[in-house]
Amino acid sequence: MNKDIWIIAEHFDGRIRPVNSELIAFARKIPGEIKVIVIGHPVKPLAEEIARATGCDVIGLDSPAAVLYNSEVYRYLIKKLCGQDQPRYLLVPHTPFGWDYAPALAVDLGFSAIASVTDFNPGNSTFIRQILNGKLLEELKSPPGCSAVVTVMPGSVKPETEIITSPGSVRILEFEIPQLKTRTIRYLPAQPGTVNLKDAEVIVAAGRGLKVQERIELIRELASLFKRGAVGASRPLCDQGWLPLGHQVGMTGSTVSPKLYLACGISGALQHTMGMKNSGLIVAVNTDRKAPILQVAHFCVNTDLSQFIPVLIEKIRKLHE
Ligand SMILES: Cc1cc2nc3c(=O)[nH]c(=O)nc-3n(C[C@H](O)[C@H](O)[C@H](O)COP(=O)(O)OP(=O)(O)OC[C@H]3O[C@@H](n4cnc5c(N)ncnc54)[C@H](O)[C@@H]3O)c2cc1C
Known part of the structure; x- marks a missing residue:
């Protein structure tokens, strides 16, 4: 085992998912050299894109069986790579793909499995995760000499924004995979109304301050003005x-x-802010100057949202003309 930290990159439809920048930022908290592993077919363009964007050294694992995500393929290829060299930590995004293969991968490799972490404490080399609905934090570490597969909660750290001057190296390894027990056939479009908040750059979030349901349309309209905008909500x-x-x-x-979180009529209860406090810029639209959301917001628009949002929509529309 060396001291390396390997990040297993996630991608979909030929695009690297934003969660990878968060994993890089997370990995930088841990002492050790970072390498990014990406699996796909063809994997070279993805590997080169990651090396350019992050400056990290990238290993691309290529196999015709890896055209679509498949848990067995990921496990097989990562195990092959670990046969040559074993990292101290394997960081995986805690996403439906990640939580699908990470525990089984840990068993395959004989590593510890540490799931859904939100932080790392370099003082005592422990990973931290929330338990009991966030009422307690739990510290975990793998036994001495034992590597770990660690799944990291999306949104728990600010994405890496460092300006990269020189790209990392790229190494492509090709594999034929023998018999598989499962095959991923295709992806189907999600049900209408499903949102991908995690990939949004701007989230316009609605709270009880909306007062009437019709105002949801204002929120939708505002979110639709941003290229990667999405509608969020309080519980x-x-x-x-x-x-x-x-x-x-x-x-x-x-x-x-997201880069921008616009909290409209949301008071900022702890249960809400723990899900958005790492947003790049937080703007609260709230009539109450003492609302707790102001403890995490960078700016407050202290006015009635039903007056402010239509004006904001109009201004943004004018900018687009
Ligand atoms: C176990 C548990 C889990 C929970 N999980 C979640 C969770 O995941 N997410 C979540 O959001 N909540 C969660 N909650 C609920 C949470 O505790 C709060 O009750 C909830 O977040 C409050 O929602 P809100 O801010 O929309 O409403 P309110 O607290 O009622 O706040 C409304 C805000 O709107 C402002 N306002 C009113 N009128 C206007 C106006 N015209 N213009 C502008 N501002 C105005 C008010 O000043 C106020 O600040 C959970 C609670 C529990 C117990």
């Missing part, structure tokens, strides 16, 4: 059925870190 709005559960941000919803 009461989802509980009362104004928006589907997939929009909920917070402890029992998604953890997000």
